[in-house]
Amino acid sequence: MSERVCAAKYTVHHAQLAASFASARRARRLARVALLNPTPRERLLDAKGRPYFLWDVDMTLATFEERLVDPDLEVRGYFLGKLMRQAKPDDVLAMVSLGRIASEWASLEPYLGEAKPFWEWLVGWWRSSRAGR
Secondary structure (H helix, E strand, O other): OOHHHHHHHHHHHHHHHHHHHHHHHHHHHHHHHHHOOOOOHHHHEOOOOOEHHHOOOOOOHHHHHHHHOOOOHHHHHHHHHHHHHHOOHHHHHHHOOHHHHHHOHHHHHHHOHHHHHHHHHHHHHHHHHHHOO
């Protein structure tokens, strides 16, 4: 077999492997997303436009979402912690990524209350799965 034929076969094989790895990554990503069951937007809100997880304050979802991107890290941490403490995990992950939760952990951790062990476990799992890449 000539060198050119060997190189061509290697290139094709390499491309097939790369495609299968990309396909596997895509499948894993889709599987993670497919497992989430967030509350539909129309069921998330009460008659006043408040999401169910803001039962203790009179705030619309739009105002709450603004607080989640506030330039002040403490404000973001408070409202992100409130979301993580009071909403279903699926609804949390529909609004913010685990990467963002991990990166803002120090500012939101004080506001997690009894939900803290769950979120510590999930963020720890996420970090270890990213380290294995």
